[in-house]
Amino acid sequence: WGVDGACWCSYKYLNAGPGGIAGFFVHEKHHGKDLNILSGWWGQKKSSRFNMAHKWQKEEGAAAWRLSNPPVLQTVSLLASLELFEKTSMAELRGRSLLLTGYLELLLAQGPLKDHPSVLSVLTPSEPCARGAQLSLKFSTPELMDAVFRGLAKRGVLTDERKPSVIRVSPAPLYNTFSDIRGMVEVLSVVLSETDKNGTAPAAKRQKS
DSSP, rough: OOOOOOEEEOTTTOOHHHHHHHEEEEEEGGTTTTOOOOGGGGGGTTTTGGGOOOOOOOOOOOGGOOSSSOOOHHEEEEHHHHHTTTSHHHHHHHHHHHHHHHHHHHHHHHHHHHTTTTTTEEOOOOGGOOOOOOOEEEEEEEHHHHHHHHHHHTTTTTOOOETTTEEEEEOTTTTTHHHHHHHHHHHHOOOOOOSOOOOOOOOOHHOOO
């Protein structure tokens, strides 16, 4: 693409977890050029790094932009993730992802979307080529979204909220199963049936609980 540079996180797509170490790319056309950069000890040439001389000799390529040693725990967590990726391929992961998300979309259409059309919809494009693994579920009110989000979490279903009224559901092809997806949709149906559009449980259910 000819981009000058890029940076990216690893916590989501590489499953390194929150706080995971990031990465960056600098196009080779900028290597060795006299650019203004934040210089740090790890950007110094390895051959002269321990000379402790007051002379800046930067590494070649993107290594010149390094400031300090990377944090150990974040690096180890990323390494564990990359070891998993080495056992598969992006083509296999994408293929499984298409099946998992398609299954999620089907079950939602046959269950919650059909039973609660006035309070629930899907924002994500239905064309597989226009989306990733995630489906964004939009609820009619912020109160309902908050109640459903808490109801899912209480039953062991971990999702991602985006206020005011969206819950993001993303089957991870590395470890989620079709059974996981079916269970998630079943739990969503239960939570919706126990919650009114204002985000509160009916009086009878509140008294029972």
